[in-house]
Amino acid sequence: MSYQIKIRGTDKTLDVGGDVTILEAALDAGIDYPFGCQSGNCGACKSRLLAGEVEMTDYSEYALTDEERDQGQILACSSVPVADCDVAWLDLEETVQHSLQNLDCTVQSVERATHDIVVLHLKAPSALAFSAGQYAALTLPGQPARDFSMAGEPYGDTLEFHIRAIEGGQVSAAAQDLQAGDKVALSGPMGLAFLRELHTGPILAVAGGSGLAPIKSIVETALAKGMKQPISLYFGVRDERDLYLVTHFEGLAAKHANFSFIPVLSEPTAETSRRTGFLHDAMAADFTTMDGCKIYAAGPPPMVDAVRALAERLKARAEDLHADPFYTVHELAEQGK
Ligand SMILES: Cc1cc2nc3c(=O)[nH]c(=O)nc-3n(C[C@H](O)[C@H](O)[C@H](O)COP(=O)(O)OP(=O)(O)OC[C@H]3O[C@@H](n4cnc5c(N)ncnc54)[C@H](O)[C@@H]3O)c2cc1C
Numbered sequence: 057m058s059y060q061i062k063i064r065g066t067d068k069t070l071d072v073g074g075d076v077t078i079l080e081a082a083l084d085a086g087i088d089y090p091f092g093c094q095s096g097n098c099g100a101c102k103s104r105l106l107a108g109e110v111e112m113t114d115y116s117e118y119a120l121t122d123e124e125r126d127q128g129q130i131l132a133c134s135s136v137p138v139a140d141c142d143v144a145w146l147d148l149e150e151t152v153q154h155s156l157q158n159l160d161c162t163v164q165s166v167e168r169a170t171h172d173i174v175v176l177h178l179k180a181p182s183a184l185a186f187s188a189g190q191y192a193a194l195t196l197p198g199q200p201a202r203d204f205s206m207a208g209e210p211y212g213d214t215l216e217f218h219i220r221a222i223e224g225g226q227v228s229a230a231a232q233d234l235q236a237g238d239k240v241a242l243s244g245p246m247g248l249a250f251l252r253e254l255h256t257g258p259i260l261a262v263a264g265g266s267g268l269a270p271i272k273s274i275v276e277t278a279l280a281k282g283m284k285q286p287i288s289l290y291f292g293v294r295d296e297r298d299l300y301l302v303t304h305f306e307g308l309a310a311k312h313a314n315f316s317f318i319p320v321l322s323e324p325t326a327e328t329s330r331r332t333g334f335l336h337d338a339m340a341a342d343f344t345t346m347d348g349c350k351i352y353a354a355g356p357p358p359m360v361d362a363v364r365a366l367a368e369r370l371k372a373r374a375e376d377l378h379a380d381p382f383y384t385v386h387e388l389a390e391q392g393k
Pocket residue numbers: 191202203204205206217218219220221222223224225226227228229247266267269270380381382383384385386
């Protein structure tokens with residue numbers, strides 16, 4: 057049994073049958089449908105079901121809330137049609153407009169940023185168009201693919217990544233030993249937590265550990281484009297030795313009056329003049345409301361969850377929070393993805 061699926065904004069009607077999802081069918085038909093994780097976790101493929109009916113496989117509440125589901129929104133990657141359907145992905149300014157590219161890249165340099173983070177520069181055979189804040193799947197030699205976020209400004213053919221070795225982690229450990237000349241396959245860009253350039257309200261850019269990668273891209277792009285609103289970068293790490301690029305961001309703060317850089321140490325082992333405590337507590341001390349702010353957050357899932365809860369408490373609008381929790385594949389598997 058197959059069903060006719062109309063995708064608004066395209067002139068195509070797809071024949072979809074079996075367990076094929078709307079996203080799989082659209083991509084097979086060559087439609088540039090926005091997507092990220094393909095597992096119901098990121099929300100990049102969020103769409104409106106204008107007519108028809110779908111069955112949805114497991115997905116995370118972060119990607120699609122119950123309220124959104126009740127309003128007729130679906131995740132195309134998790135939706136199998138059970139009737140003829142009419143589907144539209146969400147407004148263009150909210151969706152990613154860059155085509156997915158598969159690029160065979162070469163390691164240009166690997167620099168140690170902290171005891172457990174390397175900054176990797178990859179040379180791509182052609183420029184990768186992406187929006188600041190997006191990520192790509194990288195396949196290191198002999199390793200399974202993992203997601204890592206681009207740290208530089210979009211559109212170049214030299215791509216920067218920050219990779220933190222996590223305890224017991226396979227690929228992040230292998231990344232620490234990469235050498236110039238090694239080959240790395242890249243598939244991207246993906247993700248929805250990208251800089252909204254039309255927004256004119258304050259920007260809160262929040263990074264934990266190597267979550268600095270996408271946040272750096274967002275901050276640098278916003279400054280390079282001359283965005284004039286206050287831009288505050290909160291960078292949370294455990295101790296002094298976990299900080300990196302401090303001089304770089306202090307330099308940007310000296311150059312741009314609208315930019316401030318706030319490193320916060322959660323477990324300092326020595327006397328420090330820096331802010332201490334949890335990142336969300338530091339932000340809570342600085343803001344009485346987040347209404348009208350855009351909040352971009354990346355890093356360990358518990359940190360992102362705490363920032364999300366604070367943003368909700370301080371009246372940020374749900375559509376103004378753009379977060380990429382750095383879930384591992386095992387955490388995603390535990391959630392049934
Ligand atoms: C959108 C996104 C963007 C990201 N961007 C970045 C980035 O810019 N920089 C960055 O450093 N990271 C980033 N990450 C995280 C990155 O993708 C990897 O998850 C991380 O590097 C760990 O990968 P790994 O292969 O080293 O660990 P894995 O080998 O996948 O292990 C992860 C953890 O699971 C444990 N584990 C191993 N096997 C099992 C098992 N069978 N069952 C349960 N647990 C197990 C390990 O001990 C370890 O603690 C991002 C993640 C996402 C989702």
